[in-house]
Amino acid sequence: MADYSKEEFLQLIKRFGVYVTVKISNLLHGLDLRSIGALAGLAVAIVFTWRLLRSPSGPQRRRPKRPAVAPSSSGMSTLPNTNVVASRVCSSSEDSRAENVIDEFFLPVKPTLGQIVRQRLSEGRKVTCRLVGVILEESTPEELQKQATVRSSVLEVLLEITKFCDLYLLERVLDDESEKKVLLALEDAGVFTSSGLVKDKVLFCSTENGRTSFVRQLEPDWHIDTNPEIVTQLARFIKYQLHISPVKPERTASNVFSSPSLEQFFGSL
Structure with a gap:
């Protein structure tokens, strides 16, 4: 045997x-x-x-010969x-x-989310991102006056981005209470403890132009936004942009990409 x-x-x-x-x-x-x-x-x-x-690992044992099989009545052996x-x-x-x-x-090894994030961001080291409609469930600054809710599905992607990128979160707010609600929501979601993000990198302004000004001053490799006008204005100044929109918009420039959500852009859904 x-x-x-x-x-x-x-x-x-x-x-x-x-x-x-x-x-x-x-x-x-x-x-x-x-x-x-x-x-x-x-x-x-x-x-x-x-x-x-x-x-050879030793003397080979001789196998016993198999007994001969008697021919069948038809004169042929079927065995x-x-x-x-x-x-x-x-x-x-x-x-x-x-x-x-x-x-x-030889099956291909499935890349990790961290590897996908690095690849999709083309090794970019600084990222600016709008909060409303991307990180938060709310879609307008007016909604932030009532509440601020972090989307749970985006947390894993956010963590991977902060591992190798300098991330800044930007938002337009209508009052100081909205600002406090946003910071509290981010803190409750563990954004400041599980990632490299700090409160000083969450920036607020009172106008859309103010957010545009923040982005130009920070000079990121990537900017992520939901406002098509801001995306168009920044296309000449920012290396890459990601336009978050539920409906795929017409591509305005070769350096502008679009996705229904931040998670889907990185394929984590």
Whole structure:
């Protein structure tokens, strides 16, 4: 039984080597040096294991001969044909099993949300973002006079942005009470404790032009806003912009992107 398992494993290794050769020939063109080094290390490990298993580990036991099978009444033996069919089925099953194992090995690794955020922001290091309609459930400054509610679905994305970006949150408010409501909502949501954001980077103004002025002074790599007029005005001055809108707007410039929400832009929904 042990010898049979060893031979079976050797056959699996051989099929693995053939299949890996095909996979590598298809993938090698798009790999970087680090990936190529990893595949080379894997190949060396496979060859080493194969040679180790091939080396004799002691006297081989002689298998007992199978008893001869008496011919059937028709003068033909049916058992050999059955053995051939079973052998082919077994070989096919082993090939399929080996291919499934290798296919799983070569499956692309799903990127993390942090990697997606860095990629979508093109490694931008400073981001300005409007609060209303993006971070908050409320859609107008008038609603902030009653309450301020942080959207729970945006918190994970917000955390990843603050890990490697200098983030500033901007909003127009109509009174001091609205400002207090916004800061309290952000604090209750854990924004100031779970991320690198501090209260000093939450800026308030009394007009839409004031928010535009903030953005131009901060000179971010990215600005995120819901107001199409502000997005249009800043297109000449800001490297990239994200326009949050429930309806896909007409693209005004090549450096302006659009999405129904901040989470959907980063594919976290």
